[in-house]
Structure formats: structure tokens, C-alpha cells
Amino acid sequence: MQVKFGKRTMVYGTDELAELRDANDLLDDRAALLARLDEDGYLLLRDLIDRDAVLSARQRILQHMDEQQALVPGRLVLEGAMPQGGRSVPMMGCNSITQDALVTRVLEAPELFALFEQLFAEPPLTFDYKWLRAVGNEQFTGAHYDVVYMGNGSKRLHTTWIPLGDIPVEQGTLAMCVGSHRDARFEKLRQTYGKMDVDRDLIQGWFTEDPFDITTRFGGQWQTTNFRAGDVMIFGMYAMHASTTNTTDRFRLSCDVRYQPSSDPVDARWCGRQPHGHLAWGNKGVKIKSMADARAEWGV
Numbered sequence: 001m002q003v004k005f006g007k008r009t010m011v012y013g014t015d016e017l018a019e020l021r022d023a024n025d026l027l028d029d030r031a032a033l034l035a036r037l038d039e040d041g042y043l044l045l046r047d048l049i050d051r052d053a054v055l056s057a058r059q060r061i062l063q064h065m066d067e068q069q070a071l072v073p074g075r076l077v078l079e080g081a082m083p084q085g086g087r088s089v090p091m092m093g094c095n096s097i098t099q100d101a102l103v104t105r106v107l108e109a110p111e112l113f114a115l116f117e118q119l120f121a122e123p124p125l126t127f128d129y130k131w132l133r134a135v136g137n138e139q140f141t142g143a144h145y146d147v148v149y150m151g152n153g154s155k156r157l158h159t160t161w162i163p164l165g166d167i168p169v170e171q172g173t174l175a176m177c178v179g180s181h182r183d184a185r186f187e188k189l190r191q192t193y194g195k196m197d198v199d200r201d202l203i204q205g206w207f208t209e210d211p212f213d214i215t216t217r218f219g220g221q222w223q224t225t226n227f228r229a230g231d232v233m234i235f236g237m238y239a240m241h242a243s244t245t246n247t248t249d250r251f252r253l254s255c256d257v258r259y260q261p262s263s264d265p266v267d268a269r270w271c272g273r274q275p276h277g278h279l280a281w282g283n284k285g286v287k288i289k290s291m292a293d294a295r296a297e298w299g300v
């Protein structure tokens with residue numbers, strides 16, 4: 001099936017955009033889960049969070065967007081219909097919608113706490129800041145490592161990507177470049193781009209908008225899947241990821257949240273009752289170095 005990934009069209013289900021594999025059969029085996037995370041760079045767990053809870057959170061978020069007049073008036077709220085040429089609606093942070101009880105039930109799900117306690121062999125903590133997204137038509141996320149945004153604390157920080165609804169690939173799904181977290185060909189990338197912090201180094205965050213720019217230079221394989229409400233994806237700070245492009249007329253709702261062992265240092269930007277967020281990056285008047293210039297300096 002043809003889908004859009006960044007600005008390219010490619011065929012999902014082939015080597016250029018293959019299928020993620022789930023790790024559900026390993027769920028009761030900590031050593032096997034850790035080995036899979038090390039091997040693949042991610043864990044896809046189907047139906048981990050109670051599906052009805054995810055659908056209730058979705059409905060609450062759509063109601064909120066309706067109140068903000070972000071949806072098409074008169075169209076069924078539950079469809080998440082976006083206005084013509086609909087842009088993404090930012091709802092990130094620690095705010096009334098991310099802290100709504102129905103939403104918190106999912107973003108700070110007991111199922112996630114139990115899973116991370118199993119993985120870390122100690123109680124986890126989660127950032128208060130939540131990256132809640134309603135991604136609009138023709139919008140996508142470029143390829144990046146998360147460490148450039150949130151690498152000032154725990155080295156064992158993990159991202160959990162939560163689809164808030166059933167999301168087919170053409171609506172904008174998370175895609176992983178499998179192999180990027182450990183293949184030797186990515187080492188120079190890890191030692192250059194991977195050492196950056198967007199607030200300290202004032203550079204663009206995305207390494208590239210072109211998925212093939214990664215695979216032709218460094219290798220790895222892009223993989224994604226059709227997600228269902230209840231599924232989650234877990235990965236570390238050095239797993240290159242992006243999203244496919246939303247070519248539908250409905251918002252793609254998802255949230256990415258972070259978990260780490262509670263005894264590790266914490267990146268203060270993302271925690272507290274009113275997390276500060278980025279310190280300089282994205283602020284008006286702050287000059288940001290282009291990724292093209294940075295890449296020329298690094299030679300990657």
C-alpha cells in the first residue's frame with residue numbers, strides 16, 4: 001500500500017517501510033523484554049493499556065478541541081474531523097487537558113507504571129510534561145533522536161508513544177529506523193548529532209525530514225504499523241524515529257510521554273507542577289543553527 005512518509009511516497013509492507021514486530025509474547029519475562037529492546041531498539045506492545053480507557057481519553061481530548069474550536073463545527077466530534085487544510089493543534093505541556101483524569105488514566109497508566117517497574121527493577125517516574133499532539137493534514141515529524149531534547153537527566157530515559165485511537169499508517173504513525181540505536185554505521189551520528197542539546201547548542205532538532213537520508217547514509221530499516229487504541233511503543237533516547245505523514249482529513253491524536261528509574265537524575269526542564277520546557281530553543285529572537293550547517297561541520 002502506498003503511503004506518504006515525510007515528503008516521499010513509499011510502499012508500506014516492503015523493505016523501504018516494513019512492519020514492526022510486537023513483543024507481547026515476552027511480557028512476563030523481564031530478561032527477554034530487555035534483550036528485545038536491546039536487539040530491536042523498541043518494544044511494541046499491543047493492547048497494553050485498557051482500550052476503553054484510551055477511547056475515553058480520546059473522546060475527552062476531542063471535546064476539549066471542540067471547545068477550542070479546533071474541529072469542524074457540526075461534524076461529529078468523535079471523528080476528529082479537521083477544518084480544511086487543518087494544521088496541527090498543540091496541546092503539549094502540563095495543562096488542563098493533559099491533567100484531566102480521563103487523560104491521565106492513559107498517559108500515566110497503571111499498566112505503564114507496572115511495565116517500567118518490571119523493566120527498571122525499581123519504581124519509575126514520569127515527566128510531568130506531556131507531548132500531546134493532534135497532527136493535521138500533510139503534517140509529519142522528521143527523523144530525530146530524543147536525546148537532543150531531553151538528555152540532561154537519566155541515561156535510562158525511555159519514550160512511550162501512545163496512539164489515542166486506532167491509527168492507520170496513512171494517518172501518521174510512529175516509524176522507527178531499526179538498527180539506528182546500535183549499528184556501528186550510526187556511531188559517528190551518535191558522537192555528533194547525538195551529543196547535542198537543543199537548548200545548549202541552539203540547533204534544529206530534526207536531523208532530516210527525508211527518511212531515505214538516514215537509511216542510504218547509515219543503514220537501518222524504517223518500520224511502522226497500523227496502531228490500535230491500547231497499543232504502545234517504547235524506545236530509548238538513541239533510537240532514530242519519525243512519523244509517517246497524515247494524508248487523511250482527521251486529526252491524528254497521540255501522546256509521547258517519558259519514563260525513567262526514579263533513582264536517576266532528572267532533566268529539570270520537564271518536571272514540576274509547571275515544567276519550564278525548553279529554556280532557549282524556540283524562544284523569539286534566539287538564533288538557531290540550521291541542521292544543514294551543523295551537518296557540514298560534523299561531516300555527516
Ligand SMILES: O=C(O)CCC(=O)C(=O)O
Pocket residue numbers: 133135140141146159160161174241242243254256
Ligand atoms: O508523534 C509524533 O509525531 C512524534 C513522536 C516523537 O517524536 C516521539 O515520540 O519522541
